[in-house]
Amino acid sequence: MNIERFENEDALAAALATRLIEAISRNPRIVLGLPTGRTPVALYREIRSRSQRGHVDWSQVRTFNLDEFVGLGAGDSGSYRSYMQAELFNHVRMTPEHIGLLDGRAPNLAAECARYECAIEQAGGIDLQILGIGANGHIGFNEPGESLQAETHVAELRAETRRSNAGLFGGDSNRVPSHALSMGMATILHAREIVLMATGEEKQAAVAGMVDGPITTRLPASFLQLYPRVTAMLDRGAAQRLADRAFGVSADAGQAPG
């Protein structure tokens, strides 16, 4: 796993924004997989600001978001759809039909999951998947458990995951839906390239397990060890337990040793 360490979340966001925008200019028809949560807020802020300065052509870019709460959709402030509109889609000139989102209010959730898998396939698959990581090691809403699901599915959320999403629901974890739709592990691992971002000390154990721990359904991100083209972009807090590792890029780069 290629690991890059940054001084703070702003430096990480700036580097990833550059990487993403370069990928779009190399391939204007790129298919992106996108995350939500607190971690990518700085990334989307950076992308918005660079796009508003007119340097990025979004017209042919396609996106697929990782997940959505069951029962929520447009107009629900806690939905990931609303988050994405506020953080990115309302600010860049994408073609509306190119925005792939799961519909948490679909009457038939199994059919919605199947539709999403088909849409990703018809788009030619995901070129670059950006991921966050839960403090319990989940990616998307692929939660730790006895087994993992390969394809897009309905996931039951664990108590700690509902707590960590409470910010979207006025701080009340009881208002966080109990279920979500999520890309599956194979949906994610079929991407041509993956970049996982993690910031803050509360992610250090999950990050250490992801990088150095056993590959286990108890820490879904550990499956990224099997994947050949993954970069983990970390700030100092999230990288804290990886002190002895060599970093592909490091916040220390250029500083005198010691």
Ligand code: GLP
């Ligand atoms: C959420 C999302 C994930 C996200 C993760 C981390 O529950 N389903 O896609 O990466 O948990 O969230 P945060 O960035 O807020 O810590």
